[in-house]
Amino acid sequence: MFDALTDRLTSVFDGLTGRGALSEKDVSAAMREIRVALLEADVALPVVKDFIAKVKKEAVGEAVIKSITPGQMIIKIVHDALVEMLGGEDSDPSLRIDSPPSVIMMAGLQGSGKTTTTGKLAKRLKEKDRKKVLLASLDTRRPAAMDQLAVLAGQVGVESLPIIKGQLATDIAKRALQAAKLQGFDVVILDTAGRTTLDEQMMAEAEEVAKIANPSETLLVADALTGQDAVETAKRFNERLPLTGLVLTRMDGDGRGGAALSMRAVTGLPIKFLGVGEKLDGLDVFAAKRVAGRILG
Numbered sequence: 001m002f003d004a005l006t007d008r009l010t011s012v013f014d015g016l017t018g019r020g021a022l023s024e025k026d027v028s029a030a031m032r033e034i035r036v037a038l039l040e041a042d043v044a045l046p047v048v049k050d051f052i053a054k055v056k057k058e059a060v061g062e063a064v065i066k067s068i069t070p071g072q073m074i075i076k077i078v079h080d081a082l083v084e085m086l087g088g089e090d091s092d093p094s095l096r097i098d099s100p101p102s103v104i105m106m107a108g109l110q111g112s113g114k115t116t117t118t119g120k121l122a123k124r125l126k127e128k129d130r131k132k133v134l135l136a137s138l139d140t141r142r143p144a145a146m147d148q149l150a151v152l153a154g155q156v157g158v159e160s161l162p163i164i165k166g167q168l169a170t171d172i173a174k175r176a177l178q179a180a181k182l183q184g185f186d187v188v189i190l191d192t193a194g195r196t197t198l199d200e201q202m203m204a205e206a207e208e209v210a211k212i213a214n215p216s217e218t219l220l221v222a223d224a225l226t227g228q229d230a231v232e233t234a235k236r237f238n239e240r241l242p243l244t245g246l247v248l249t250r251m252d253g254d255g256r257g258g259a260a261l262s263m264r265a266v267t268g269l270p271i272k273f274l275g276v277g278e279k280l281d282g283l284d285v286f287a288a289k290r291v292a293g294r295i296l297g
């Protein structure tokens with residue numbers, strides 16, 4: 001996903017480590033190249049500006065330039081700044097599970113991978129955390145989406161709320177909570193309705209559901225391949241819903257991955273998981289250090 005960015009940064013770093021001494025001018029030139037590389041990778045401009053300002057401040061210091069291996073030190077500074085940009089070393093991607101039934105609400109645009117991610121999370125909660133999971137689709141406008149979630153639940157081996165046609169999303173949420181209480185489920189995942197564009201009705205409905213269900217996690221699923229649109233989507237959802245984290249899907253694709261890099265800095269929300277394939281095991285726990293390492297090659 002970050003191949004092009006990795007190639008660009010590697011060549012900048014090769015230029016820095018290839019010789020012993022560095023001047024302030026060399027460092028400034030390298031910073032300009034890193035700036036262009038980040039922008040070309042689709043990292044949001046304000047994020048790039050902050051990043052470069054921070055790295056430059058540290059990198060032009062006497063201690064770096066006069067050191068025996070200035071290039072190595074600059075690589076380390078860039079690495080640490082990337083980790084920071086992605087949420088920091090101690091960022092905790094684990095899900096908050098309250099006393100049962102704990103609710104996880106999934107939000108996002110149609111086609112972002114929301115339902116698939118719901119299935120992936122159910123699998124993870126069942127197999128890794130040994131939780132009894134109930135899935136419920138609130139997509140009242142698209143019967144196919146409801147059926148899709150039921151099929152996924154079957155594949156994972158968890159239960160899904162029986163579908164009753166004609167119910168409102170808020171009523172389905174209430175029914176899911178009731179069923180979870182009565183039947184001893186640990187976690188209920190609510191797969192809310194998505195639309196193809198940001199739409200007032202979708203937002204209002206999601207807000208209502210959040211009020212009723214009081215989720216311990218409200219995750220926004222965003223398609224990383226949609227670039228700056230994904231960042232804009234996250235911003236807009238964050239204004240309306242009590243989001244607790246992000247899931248970025250299609251990170252297995254070969255597009256420019258920079259939008260994903262901006263997400264944390266722009267929204268302030270932690271990235272919790274990365275979708276890395278269509279299959280149900282295609283979900284990676286997000287770790288800022290690992291992703292920064294991957295970017296630097």
Ligand code: GDP
Pocket residue numbers: 108109110111112113114115116117194248249250251252253274275276277278282
């Ligand atoms: P929804 O409308 O947001 O619920 O989206 P879906 O869950 O139906 O996903 C839309 C399409 O994206 C499906 O074909 C999924 O298999 C695919 N998809 C979802 N997540 C990923 C991912 O992380 N990687 C890839 N390659 N495809 C994904």
